Amino acid sequence: MPHRDHLTPTSSGFFVSQEAPIHTDHPIPTPTAPAPDILRCAYMELVVTDLQRSRDFYVDILGLTVTEEDEQTVYLRSLEEFIHHNLVLREGPVAAVAAFSYRVRTPEDLDKAVAFYTELGCRVERRADGFTKGIGDSVRVTDPLGFPYEFFHDVEHVERLAWRYDLYTPGALVRLDHFNQVTPDVPRAVKFMQDLGFRVTEDIQDEEGTVYAAWMRRKPTVHDTAMTGGDGPRMHHVAFSTHEKHNILAICDKLGALRRSDCIERGPGRHGVSNAFYLYLRDPDGHRVEIYTQDYYTGDPDNPVVTWDVHDNQRRDFWGNPVVPSWYTDASLVLDLDGNPQPLVAREEESELEATIGADGFSYTRRGDEEHGFKLGNTL
Amino acid sequence: MPHRDHLTPTSSGFFVSQEAPIHTDHPIPTPTAPAPDILRCAYMELVVTDLQRSRDFYVDILGLTVTEEDEQTVYLRSLEEFIHHNLVLREGPVAAVAAFSYRVRTPEDLDKAVAFYTELGCRVERRADGFTKGIGDSVRVTDPLGFPYEFFHDVEHVERLAWRYDLYTPGALVRLDHFNQVTPDVPRAVKFMQDLGFRVTEDIQDEEGTVYAAWMRRKPTVHDTAMTGGDGPRMHHVAFSTHEKHNILAICDKLGALRRSDCIERGPGRHGVSNAFYLYLRDPDGHRVEIYTQDYYTGDPDNPVVTWDVHDNQRRDFWGNPVVPSWYTDASLVLDLDGNPQPLVAREEESELEATIGADGFSYTRRGDEEHGFKLGNTL
Amino acid sequence: MPHRDHLTPTSSGFFVSQEAPIHTDHPIPTPTAPAPDILRCAYMELVVTDLQRSRDFYVDILGLTVTEEDEQTVYLRSLEEFIHHNLVLREGPVAAVAAFSYRVRTPEDLDKAVAFYTELGCRVERRADGFTKGIGDSVRVTDPLGFPYEFFHDVEHVERLAWRYDLYTPGALVRLDHFNQVTPDVPRAVKFMQDLGFRVTEDIQDEEGTVYAAWMRRKPTVHDTAMTGGDGPRMHHVAFSTHEKHNILAICDKLGALRRSDCIERGPGRHGVSNAFYLYLRDPDGHRVEIYTQDYYTGDPDNPVVTWDVHDNQRRDFWGNPVVPSWYTDASLVLDLDGNPQPLVAREEESELEATIGADGFSYTRRGDEEHGFKLGNTL
Amino acid sequence: MPHRDHLTPTSSGFFVSQEAPIHTDHPIPTPTAPAPDILRCAYMELVVTDLQRSRDFYVDILGLTVTEEDEQTVYLRSLEEFIHHNLVLREGPVAAVAAFSYRVRTPEDLDKAVAFYTELGCRVERRADGFTKGIGDSVRVTDPLGFPYEFFHDVEHVERLAWRYDLYTPGALVRLDHFNQVTPDVPRAVKFMQDLGFRVTEDIQDEEGTVYAAWMRRKPTVHDTAMTGGDGPRMHHVAFSTHEKHNILAICDKLGALRRSDCIERGPGRHGVSNAFYLYLRDPDGHRVEIYTQDYYTGDPDNPVVTWDVHDNQRRDFWGNPVVPSWYTDASLVLDLDGNPQPLVAREEESELEATIGADGFSYTRRGDEEHGFKLGNTL
Known part of the structure; x- marks a missing residue:
C-alpha cells in the first residue's frame, strides 16, 4: 500500500478513500457484454x-x-x-x-x-x-x-x-446476509467482481499494498460477498443475520446447553471490518456459518471505502480478540457444474495468518505502540 | 377495498399482493420527462x-x-x-x-x-x-x-x-430512516410518488377501498417516505434509526430522568405496518420525531405489498395499544419556496381516527371476534 | 403526607426516608409470638x-x-x-x-x-x-x-x-418475583406485614398523608408482596421475572402474532416505583400477571425508603404513559380455607384512579408545571 | 472427588449436592466467638x-x-x-x-x-x-x-x-457484585469462610477431589467472594454488575473505539459457573475487573450446590472458549495493615491451568468424547 498516502486516515484508525485502492496486474479481461443486474x-x-x-x-x-x-x-x-x-x-x-x-x-x-x-x-x-x-x-x-x-x-x-x-427462537435468523469466498489472488478477483457490477466497501492491506481480503456489495450493506486471500476456489462462509446482538449470544448459550459448544469456532465479537457483531460456527461437515448483525448502509455511489491495515489488531475483531488459525486455514470445497470438486490454486502472496500471528508477525492496538497485552494472537 | 378478493390473506392477519392495490380517479399527469434516480x-x-x-x-x-x-x-x-x-x-x-x-x-x-x-x-x-x-x-x-x-x-x-x-449514548441514533407526510388524497399522492420512482411496500385500507395511509421506498427498507391521510400538506414525522430496541427504551428512560416524559407522545411499541419497533416524540416546537428500528428488506422488484385492514387493531401497534388522538390530528406546517406556510386542503375521505376510535368506530384483535378487552381505543 | 417535611427530596423527583413514613390509627395488635422467618x-x-x-x-x-x-x-x-x-x-x-x-x-x-x-x-x-x-x-x-x-x-x-x-423461549420467565394484594386500608395492612417481618421499600402517598400503595420485601428485592389500596381482599397480580427487557417485548410480539394482544392490559413500560421494566397481562380468567425485570438490591437494613407523590405522573410509569382504568379496578377474588370467595370490604379513602385521572384529578411531569402534553391520563 | 458418587448429575453436565462437597485436612480452628452478620x-x-x-x-x-x-x-x-x-x-x-x-x-x-x-x-x-x-x-x-x-x-x-x-452510559455499572481471592489451599479457605458465615454455591473439582475454586455468598447471589487456587494471598478480581448483556458488549466496543482493547483480557462470554455473562478487564496497574450480569437467586438454605468437573470445557466459559493463561497466573498483591505487601505462599496442589491446558491436560465438551474441535485450549 505505497499509495497509503492517497488514503485519508480516520479517528478510528483505518483509512478511507473514494476509489477502491486495489489494483491488479493480472486482470481477467472485461467483457464487452454488459453484466446482469x-x-x-x-x-x-x-x-x-x-x-x-x-x-x-x-x-x-x-x-x-x-x-x-x-x-x-x-x-x-x-x-x-x-x-x-x-x-x-x-x-x-x-x-x-x-x-x-x-x-x-x-x-x-x-x-x-x-x-x-x-x-x-x-x-x-x-x-x-x-x-x-x-x-x-x-x-x-x-x-x-x-x-x-x-x-x-x-x-x-x-x-x-x-x-x-x-x-421465533431466542437466536432467530432473519435474513441471508452474505457469502465469503477464498481465492488466491484477491486483487484479480476484485477486479472481476467489479466488472460484474459489485462495489468494494472495505479491504485489508499491508503497507506494501498486498491485499488480504476485500468486501463487495450489490444490495446496500457492507457485502453480498467477500474475497479472502488463500488457496482457492473455496467457500469461506455463508452468513445469516439476526435482529440484535443478544440473539447471537443466545445461539452460543443454546450450543452450550446442548453440549455442542465445540462447533463455535470464533467469536462472538465485534468486527472491525463492517462494524458488525459476529459469530462463526462450523456445521457437521465443517462448512462455516457466520451469524451477523448491524453493519451499515453503503448504498450511495460515493460511499467511503474503508481500508484496514493488516497489522491493526482490531481489524478482524474490534476488541482485539485473536483469530483462531483454523479460521484462516479451513474452508469448503466448491464444485464444478458436473459436481466434481474444483482443484485448488495456492495463494502466492503472504498469508494473513503468517503476517499477523506468531513470532514473525506483529500487530498493534495503537499504531506505533509495541505493547502486546494479554492477547493470544502473538503467542499462538 | 372491493378488490380485497385479489389479495392473498396471510397467517399474520394482513394481505399481500404484487401490485400496490391503490388506484386514483384524480391522478396528477405522469410527466414525459424521466424521474431523477x-x-x-x-x-x-x-x-x-x-x-x-x-x-x-x-x-x-x-x-x-x-x-x-x-x-x-x-x-x-x-x-x-x-x-x-x-x-x-x-x-x-x-x-x-x-x-x-x-x-x-x-x-x-x-x-x-x-x-x-x-x-x-x-x-x-x-x-x-x-x-x-x-x-x-x-x-x-x-x-x-x-x-x-x-x-x-x-x-x-x-x-x-x-x-x-x-x-455513543444508550439511545444512539445511527441513521435517518424516513419521512412521513400528511396529504388529503392518499391514492393521488401515491400515484404521483410512483411516477417519481417510489414503490409501495405497505398500506392501510378499509373494505370499501378507502386508503388511509401508504408507505413507499427508494432504498430497500419499508420506506423513505409515507403518505398519511389528513389535512395537508403537512409533515407528520421524521424518523431516525437505532441499532436495537433497548436503545429506544433508553431514550424513554432518559426523558423520564430529565422530567421530560411529556414529550413522549406514543409508544414505545411494535408497529404492525413495517414490523419495526417505534417511539414517537414531540420536539419543543411540536415537530414529531420517530425513533425506529428493525424493519425488513424490500429491495426485490416483486417484494410483496402488505395491505392492512383499517379495523385491525394490530395494524399501527402490533400489541393493540391505542393510538393517541394527537398522533392523528397534529402535524407540522410546510413552507413554500419563499418561506411561507402552505395553506391546508381538508381531507374529504373518512379519517382513520374516526373510523377506528370511539363508539362509531370498531376494531378487532381477531377478525370476526367482537371482544374488546382492556384496550383504550374504543373508549377514547 | 404532612410529614413530607421529614422526607428528603431527591434529584429524581421522589423522596427518601429511613423509616417507612406510614402510620395507622387502626392497627392489628402485634402478636407476642415471634413471626416466622x-x-x-x-x-x-x-x-x-x-x-x-x-x-x-x-x-x-x-x-x-x-x-x-x-x-x-x-x-x-x-x-x-x-x-x-x-x-x-x-x-x-x-x-x-x-x-x-x-x-x-x-x-x-x-x-x-x-x-x-x-x-x-x-x-x-x-x-x-x-x-x-x-x-x-x-x-x-x-x-x-x-x-x-x-x-x-x-x-x-x-x-x-x-x-x-x-x-428458553424469547420471553423466558426465570423467577417468581412477587405478589400484589388489594386491601382497603393500606397503612393497617403495612403495619401488619411489618409485624410479620416485612420491610417497606417504596410507597405512594399524597400530601395529606393518604397512602395509596406500599411495597414490602423479605428477599432483598423491592418486594415479595405489595399492598394496593382498593376494595379487598383481592389479588392484584403475580409477577415473574425475565433476564432482560427484550424478553418482555418478545412476549408482546408473540401475543400479537397469536392475535392475543387483547390480553396485554398495560405496558410494557418502566415503573417509577421499583425502577423495573414491566408488562401486565390478563390470563383467560382475568387473573393479572406481571412480567418484570431489573429492580434493585434492598437488603441493607437502612435501605432508603422511597416515597412517590400520587400526583407525580411518572410514579407508576416513568415515561408518563397512562394507567388504564381496569388496572385500578379489576382484581381476583381470594378464597377462604374452605374454598369460598372472601367478601370484599370497600376502600374508604380516596382511590388512586380518582385522584389522578379525569377532570378532577391532576398529575404533573414536573412539579409546579401545569402542562399536560399528549398524555391520555387526564382525558380518560 | 471420590465422593462424586454422592453427587447428583444434572442434564447440564455438572453435579449438585446439598452440602458443599469440600473437606479440608488442615482446618483453621473454628472460633468459639460467633461470626459477625x-x-x-x-x-x-x-x-x-x-x-x-x-x-x-x-x-x-x-x-x-x-x-x-x-x-x-x-x-x-x-x-x-x-x-x-x-x-x-x-x-x-x-x-x-x-x-x-x-x-x-x-x-x-x-x-x-x-x-x-x-x-x-x-x-x-x-x-x-x-x-x-x-x-x-x-x-x-x-x-x-x-x-x-x-x-x-x-x-x-x-x-x-x-x-x-x-x-447512564451504554456500559453502565449498577452494582458491586463480588470479590475473588487467590489462595493456595482452597478447601482450607472455604472452611474458614464457612465459619465466617458464608455458604458455598458452586465449586470446581477433579475426580480425585482436588478443589480448584469455590464460590461463596452472603447476599443471595452466587457469590460475595470466591476462592481461586493459586499462590496467595492475592486478589484475583473485583466485579461490577450491569443490567443487561449488551451493556457489557458496549464496554468492549468503547475500549475498541478508544484503542484500549488490549485491556480486555478474557471474554466476553457466558460462565458455566454462576451462569452469568462476563468480561474481564485489566486496569492500568493490572488489577483485574470483571463486568458481570445475570446470575441466579441462591438465598434458600438448601440451595443446591453446583460442582463442575475441572475437565469440563464449559465450566469457566459455557461456550468452550479458552481461558487465557494470564487469567490463571496473574493477580494483585494484597497489603498487611501497615501497608506492606503480603508474601506469597505457593499452591502445592495441581493448578487448573496445568490440569486443563496443553498436551498433558485434557478437557471435553461432551463427557467421554475425545474430539477437541477448533478450541485453542489444548494448543496453548
Missing part, C-alpha cells in the same frame, strides 16, 4: 454428507424454516424471506458448495449473464426449470475464479414470516 | 422557534452529532452518516418544514428533476451552491402535493462515526 | 375455570415449565427455580386465588407461624403432607386482612433449568 | 500507582460515579448504590489491595468481628472514624489466609442514582 445474494446450495445431521444443525439448532424437503434435500429460509429458500442442503458424497446463487432484477438479466460469462470462455448452463425446487429459469456458470455461480429471477413466493413471533 | 431520503430542514431549546432536544437529549453550527442554524447527523447532515435546525418565526431533501445518484439527476417538475408546472429553484451548508448543487421544488422537496448529489463528506463507540 | 414468596395457587385454556396461556404462550400435572391441576415453575413449583393452576368453579405461599427458613418456622396467627385469632390449618403436590408440612391461614397465606419449608427439589438454554 | 461485599480499596490514569479508567471509561475525591484518593460508586462508595482508588507506591470491605448488619457486629478474629490470633485494628472517608466505625484485620478484610456498618448515605438515566 444483480439484486442480492439469494441462496447457497450446500452438499452435506449426512442430511439428518445437517438438518438437526440448521433446523433444530439454528431454527431455519423448512419450506420443503425430500429424502435428498432440505430447502430452508430465514424468517424475513419471501422467496422459496436461502439455503439448500443436498446430501452427497463430498461436503462442498454446489452454488452461490444470486437473484437478478429481471428475467432478461439471465440472457446478459449467459453472454457475459460466455464471452469470458466460462462453462455456462441454463435450465428453464431451474436447478433446485422453487426456482425457475436459471443460469449456472463456473466463473473465471473457479466458483459455481448461479443467477435467477423467477422464484416461488412463500409467506414472509417476519410477523410470526410465535415461531 | 433518487437514492434515499437524506435530510430534513426544520424551522424551529427557539434554536437553543431545539438544540438541547436534538443534541443533549437525542445525541445527534453537530457537524457545524452558527447563530441561526445547527447541522446535525447520525452516527453512521458520512454526508454533512441529516437534519438542519434553522431558527425562524414559524415552526415548519422547509425541505424534505433526497439524495440522487448523479449530478445529472438534478437536470432530470428540473425537467420533471417543470413539466408538472411546479415552481422549481436551483442553486449551484446549495440551500444549506455542506450541500452543493441543489434543486428545490414545491411539488404538486404542496410539499417542499429538495434533490442534491454533491455533498461534503464528513467522518462516519459508526466505530466511535466512545461517542 | 420468611425467605421469599414461593408460589401462588390459582383457581382457573378452564384448565386447558389456562395451561395454553401459561405453558404454550408464557413458556413456564410443567413439573407435574394431572386432570385437575398443573404445577409450573420458572427456569431458575429448584423447588417443585412457582404456580399451581387448579380447575375450579370460580376464578380466584387459593394461596399466597411463602417459603420459611426452617421447619420450626411453621410452629412459629401457627402460634403467630393463632394469637391473632385467625383460622389456621396445618397439613404434614402439604396442600399441594411437591410440598411437605404446610400451614395455611386466613390472615387478619382476609388473605389465604401459606407457609412451608419442606419441598421437593427439581432440576434448576437455568443452564438449559435449549429450553 | 455480614450483609454483603461493599467496597474494595485499591492502591494504584498513577491516580489520574486509574481515574481515567474507572470514571471516563467505565463510568463509575465520583462521590468525592482529593489529591490522593478517588471514592467511586455504582449507579444503584446508596452508600458512600464501592471502590476507593488511593495512590501509592505499589499496586495492591488494601481492603476487601464488607458491610455488617448492626454496629454490634463490629464487636463480634473483633472477638472472632482476635480469638484466631489475627491482627485486628478498629477505628471509630473509619479507614476511608464516608465510612464510620470500622474493623480491619489480616485474616488467617493473609487477606486484609474490613467490616463496617456506619456509612454515609448518598443519592441512589438508579433512576438518573441521563447519567
